[in-house]
Amino acid sequence: MSLEILEKTDHNLKFIVEGISIEMANAIRRIIISEMPVMAVDEVIILKNDSPLYDEIIAHRLSMIPLTTDLNVYKLPRDCECGGYGCPLCQVSLTCEVTNTSNHPMEIYSGDLNSNDPQIIPVNPNIPLVKIDKNDKVIIEAYAVLGLAKDHVKYQAISNILYRFYPQIDFDNSKCTKCPDKCIVSRMCPEKLYDFSNKKSPILIEDYWKTCTLCNSCENDCPEKAIKVGWKEKTYIFSIESDGVLPFDVIIKKTFEVFLEKIDEFIEKLEEVEIES
Template identity: 65%
Template sequence: MLPLKLEVLEKSEYKLVLVVEGISVEMLNVLRRIILTEVPVMAIDEVIILKNDSPLYDEIISHRLGLIPLKTDLEVYNLPKECECSGYGCPLCQVSLTCEVTNTTNASLDIYSGDLKSNDPKIVPVNDFIPIVKIDKNDKVIIEAYAVLGLAKDHAKWQAVSNVAFRNYPDISFDVNALKDAEENDLIIKMCPEKLFELASNGSLKLKGDYWKHCTLCNSCEKNSDEKISVRSKEDVYIFTIESDGVLDYDVLIKKVFEIYNEKIDEFVTELEELEIES
């Protein structure tokens, strides 16, 4: 296997793309599944509706509130079941958010996530413009909500990322001299869904330099060239993509993933040691 190597391909607030070399597909999938289901984040879990003049039912508003991504601080808060209060609700496992809006204008009014006032300035919606509900003039909405840490394996609202996926690193090769038929080359260029082929100045077929970033390994070029083009994937090299909704920074997320992974391995070893295996 290749030595482990990581390269950042793309990094923005909401997307991280890495090229990972020297890792097995099983190991990469373990990391993917931990990111997807085991990293705790904050989400609204309890809602008290004191007044609701809006056209939406209380249950719909509660559901919408639950799905608002909240910035999460993993240093301060405990999972309710691991908290000293045993999940009853205390400042170490719960954040309260309130929303009180009266429409004093002469038109309808939108209530957004930014109207939620948190008692911890670190635990706030990642975006202030997520619509919650619309109210008519003179109408009023008063809501009290409680956010707690949770795991996405219990409910998707606690998912730490929007999506996480990996794909094989494509490796396309062909002999230019075997591809001289202009009609065939045209067909290959036209049929590639990602438009990764082009004609060089001397008329021969060539691949765009960064084709591997976009190739989906659909094999269209292989089929349309009677297998003169070979589509393979590099062994133990993957393109790993994390799409974030901004609840956790990437460094916090990745550190937590390995913490959870180590805990699981320790737990497994302890269980194994306790097993009395008959010889």
């Protein structure tokens, strides 16, 4: 198995994986979507709420705020020695006390939450929470824990993940000399992957695989049947979009940890089963 990073920013990761089966590629996708432990608010105590929003709406909005997560310190409540009751190893408290002393309405943002752990804070401080009028007050105590997205979507580590086959196009432009149509393919390809600027013979651009969606329109449209669209065996291009709760290297490392745990669990369960011969 080999992995090549194509693009990496704080919120986007694109890489090529070679040498794995489609089942394995899908297992990676599914683990990243639903089995990655992530911090989110799970319990809210509203001590004062003068805002026009109901307590329940504020609690819901708090739970959907992406929080930076530290997997080296925190454990899932069910795996914690406290038995999930709530202790410094499985719970973070976030408090918010705001009084509007100005003469106009004011907005409370995610950045107004004070965390007892500086590593666990809202990813973005500018997420609006609620608006309050002059002299109004809001006092909130919220508790964040680690959780999995298969239990609730607020624990999702990524916003989007997809993989696609690595496109491989065989293009024989020697067949283009007899073509009466002035390269319909270069006009029809939705990704504009064929360069016909020389007006004689179309050229398939070098990095076509980066944007080709395997729509097959070139193969279907070419009157000379000069194009064959296929894909590279056991090679996939992954794209991941994250809101920044976990760095990508932690996500990838944790994915394989979870994968190996699942294999061990499967073997254990298999050994328990008595198979009649």
